[in-house]
Amino acid sequence: MKKNSRLSAVLHALLHMAERHAPMTSDELAACLSTNPVVVRRTMAGLREAGLVSSGRGHGGGWTISRDLSTITMRDVYSALGEPMLFQIGHAEEMPGCLVEQAVNHALDDAMRDAEALLVARLGEVTLDIIAADFITRAKARKLTLSTDTT
Amino acid sequence: MKKNSRLSAVLHALLHMAERHAPMTSDELAACLSTNPVVVRRTMAGLREAGLVSSGRGHGGGWTISRDLSTITMRDVYSALGEPMLFQIGHAEEMPGCLVEQAVNHALDDAMRDAEALLVARLGEVTLDIIAADFITRAKARKLTLSTDTT
DNA sequence: TCGAATCGTAACAATAATAGTTACATGAAA
DNA sequence: TTTCATGTAACTATTATTGTTACGATTCGA
Numbered sequence: 001m002k003k004n005s006r007l008s009a010v011l012h013a014l015l016h017m018a019e020r021h022a023p024m025t026s027d028e029l030a031a032c033l034s035t036n037p038v039v040v041r042r043t044m045a046g047l048r049e050a051g052l053v054s055s056g057r058g059h060g061g062g063w064t065i066s067r068d069l070s071t072i073t074m075r076d077v078y079s080a081l082g083e084p085m086l087f088q089i090g091h092a093e094e095m096p097g098c099l100v101e102q103a104v105n106h107a108l109d110d111a112m113r114d115a116e117a118l119l120v121a122r123l124g125e126v127t128l129d130i131i132a133a134d135f136i137t138r139a140k141a142r143k144l145t146l147s148t149d150t151t
Numbered sequence: 152m153k154k155n156s157r158l159s160a161v162l163h164a165l166l167h168m169a170e171r172h173a174p175m176t177s178d179e180l181a182a183c184l185s186t187n188p189v190v191v192r193r194t195m196a197g198l199r200e201a202g203l204v205s206s207g208r209g210h211g212g213g214w215t216i217s218r219d220l221s222t223i224t225m226r227d228v229y230s231a232l233g234e235p236m237l238f239q240i241g242h243a244e245e246m247p248g249c250l251v252e253q254a255v256n257h258a259l260d261d262a263m264r265d266a267e268a269l270l271v272a273r274l275g276e277v278t279l280d281i282i283a284a285d286f287i288t289r290a291k292a293r294k295l296t297l298s299t300d301t302t
Numbered sequence: 303t304c305g306a307a308t309c310g311t312a313a314c315a316a317t318a319a320t321a322g323t324t325a326c327a328t329g330a331a332a
Numbered sequence: 333t334t335t336c337a338t339g340t341a342a343c344t345a346t347t348a349t350t351g352t353t354a355c356g357a358t359t360c361g362a
Contacts, residue, residue: 001239001349003236003241007240011258012252015254015255027308041310055308056309058359059306060307061358084240085239086239089158089237091154100163100166103282103283103285107225107277108158110277114273126258135251135253152347152348176337190321192339192340193321206339207330207337207338208330208336209331210337211337212329213338
């Protein structure tokens with residue numbers, strides 16, 4: 001199966017929206033994300049329901065971020081997407097009759113539960129303004145490289 | 152995408168093989184795992200290369216576990232499978248030119264790296280004899296339930 | 303009021319990863 | 333030498349994600 005890249009995509013979109021202080025259309029965001037405007041609408045729908053963004057139709061419409069970047073964590077965004085499954089690995093059978101398989105599932109679940117909790121906690125520690133600050137650092141570094149690069 | 156259930160499946164297989172002190176054929180294992188003997192061979196091939204099991208052809212052939220359950224961790228088995236990707240979520244683009252996307256990828260990678268390390272460490276803490284002991288506990292509990300259950 | 307811009311959404315196609323199946327070759331034991 | 337069993341390649345089936353097409357609904361501005 002393909003990997004789920006929705007979290008990555010909407011984080012990218014939110015940061016572009018925050019940079020620009022006017023609504024961005026689905027077409028514009030699709031160009032940023034190298035995807036399709038329908039995919040943008042479909043994915044952003046969850047964020048709208050969660051109150052992270054608002055959308056407007058017609059002339060001058062588009063997507064606007066509703067909250068300050070410092071008040072949104074990656075976990076908020078993950079939740080707004082409906083908390084998709086994080087792990088690629090899973091059980092062969094969910095409710096096995098075989099007691100051996102039950103014991104295996106239980107051992108795997110224990111390990112995965114801890115890892116999932118840690119990941120979600122980490123997502124909750126990162127607000128989007130932190131990522132925006134990292135972007136600015138990278139932009140400065142690139143400028144510096146361009147102006148001193150002799151290749 | 153379908154979930155990867157190979158780790159679950161081979162753990163299940165290894166425990167059945169350990170219970171039985173004779174080689175088990177791919178057909179027998181396939182019946183235990185509700186799958187196909189070719190899938191069993193394909194998946195077990197990695198464990199054979201890692202030295203966890205051996206296989207024999209012809210009459211009396213089949214699969215035998217090579218090491219004591221107490222010397223094999225879930226992590227060993229995971230490694231023998233080629234350390235498949237653990238996460239369902241990922242980046243939209245691996246090497247983006249967009250600095251915003253680079254910053255997003257970096258933030259996600261940080262969180263996922265920690266979670267992956269924890270999961271792999273947890274897998275390394277569980278030896279297969281621990282799972283076998285849990286199986287025995289479950290078997291006793293089921294017997295007890297059967298003998299006292301009045302429904 | 304009309305028309306262009308824009309989102310909302312359903313339905314369908316494309317892509318990719320896993321798992322299952324068929325077919326046949328290889329090797330070992332009775 | 334026949335039967336049992338693995339080894340493996342090639343193909344199919346299944347499933348989740350992503351992309352596309354089509355059309356309806358709403359909003360703004362001329």
